[in-house]
Amino acid sequence: MFLKSLMLKGFKSFADKTTLQFEPGITVVVGPNGTGKSNLVDAVAWVLGAQGPRTLRGGKMDDVIFAGAPGRPALGRAEVSLTIDNEAGLLPIDFSEVTITRTIFRNTGESEYALNGAPCRLLDIQDLLSDTGIGRQQHVIVGQGQIDTVLTARPEERRAIIEEAAAILKFRRRRERAERRLETTEGNLLRLNDLVREVRRQLTPLQKQADAARRHGGLVEELRSIRLYLAGHEIGGLQARLERVRDQRAEFEATENGVRLRLRELDTAVLDVEHSLTALGHDDLAEWLVRVESLRERSRGVLALLEEKQRGVDRELTAAADRGVVETLIADAVAVRRELADVDTDAAALGPRLVEVEEAEQQVAAER
Missing domain, CATH: 1.10.287 (Helix Hairpins)
Structure with missing residues (x-):
């Protein structure tokens, strides 16, 4: 496994897209001061996940974006891609080449990561490289003055360096993450127990309310049945009354017809009497x-x-x-x-x- 290529675009002094191809073995970059040799090392550390501006010899993170030059405006973003050869299969991924890309934007100051072109998290990249000894906190990049720091370090600091070299760091990180998750889980359990107690405290009145609601439903249904029965009974009475009224109306009509007939008979009788009286000479x-x-x-x-x-x-x-x-x-x-x-x-x-x-x-x- 070795570094196969490094692409820089808008990173520090590399305003234009620049690609460096590496071969197995040792690669030496030489040149006068100010030509950007250290920027290449910073680019490798940055794309692997460096988070401290001082690590990259800057005051803030967006200082890595090309700040402009005479006749050249400043850029709004910086992008670095590092391609690693994985023919040996040391990285736990089914690709012969692994390309790690990091992009930062000036307006937001946020970074985006991609693994073989697919968006991912920094944690995913760290987990992928943890078994290879490569990472932003592992000693694969030794800068100026760091050798003297290792020689004058305290025993605890040297122990940390040795553990990192022995690939123990990833397990420590995993343990720390597991402990943080455990603490978070314990806090969640405490809140959950509080919620359970509160729910249990409210359970009795809620049960009473539920019983009252059920009783209310039963009473409403019973009231509806009673109303239906009374309505049916009232409708039956009204129908019977309607029949009686119809019968009485028929009787009244028959009586009226009889009276009208009697009146016609009386009118006829009166006329006959008048005629009779006239005929008798009175x-x-x-x-x-x-x-x-x-x-x-x-x-x-x-x-x-x-x-x-x-x-x-x-x-x-x-x-x-x-x-x-x-x-x-x-x-x-x-x-x-x-x-x-x-x-x-x-x-x-x-x-x-x-x-x-x-x-x-x-x-x-x-x-x-």
């Missing part, structure tokens, strides 16, 4: 009847007038002390009595004629 019978009825009405009026005057006389006799007034009232009473006597005389004179009329009516009725 043409003046109607005039006699009118006179008799007029006398009767006159006698009733005179009696009513007499009674009213008698009541007035009594009131005036009580209230008035004048003798002349009393005599006038008595004279009026005598005149009224005399007029009443005349009416009675006329009525007596008409009596025989009335008898004749009644006998004529009876004879007509007998002939019918």
Whole structure:
């Protein structure tokens, strides 16, 4: 396994796309100061996941993007791709070549990673390279002054270096990640237990509410059934009442028809009687009847007038002390009595004629 190629575009001093091809063995890059030799090493460390700007000899992460030059504007992004030969199969992936790509944008300052062109996470790249001794925190890149740092390091620091060289680092990282996940899980369990206690505390009132809801549902259904029964019963009563009303209406119509028929019969009978009377020669019978009825009405009026005057006389006799007034009232009473006597005389004179009329009516009725 070896580095096969390195492509830089917009990274530090490499504004244009630059590709370096490597062969198995040792590759030496030489040149004067300021030509970008150290930038190549920074590019390898950056594409492998370096996160500290100081590691890349900068103040902030977007300093790795080409900042511009006289006659050349600054770029908005930087991209580095590192291709590793995997013919030996040391990397746990089914590809003969593995290309790791990292891109950073100036406006957001965020980095994107890709593995053989497919987007991925930095953690995926670290897991892939952990068994090979290659990574951003492993000592495959030794910069200026780092040898002296190793020689003057404390025993704990040297132990860390030896563990990294012995490929123990990946297991430590895995253990740390497992411990963090375990702590997170324990925290989740604590919150879950709190939730369980809270739910259990609320369970009793919720059960009561559920029972009340079930009872309410049953009562609503029972009420609906009762309402349906009452509606059916009321409808039945209304139908029976409607039938009775229809029967009564039929009876009333039959009675009305009978009455109308009786009235027509009576009208016919009256006409027949009038014709019969005319045929018998009693043409003046109607005039006699009118006179008799007029006398009767006159006698009733005179009696009513007499009674009213008698009541007035009594009131005036009580209230008035004048003798002349009393005599006038008595004279009026005598005149009224005399007029009443005349009416009675006329009525007596008409009596025989009335008898004749009644006998004529009876004879007509007998002939019918």
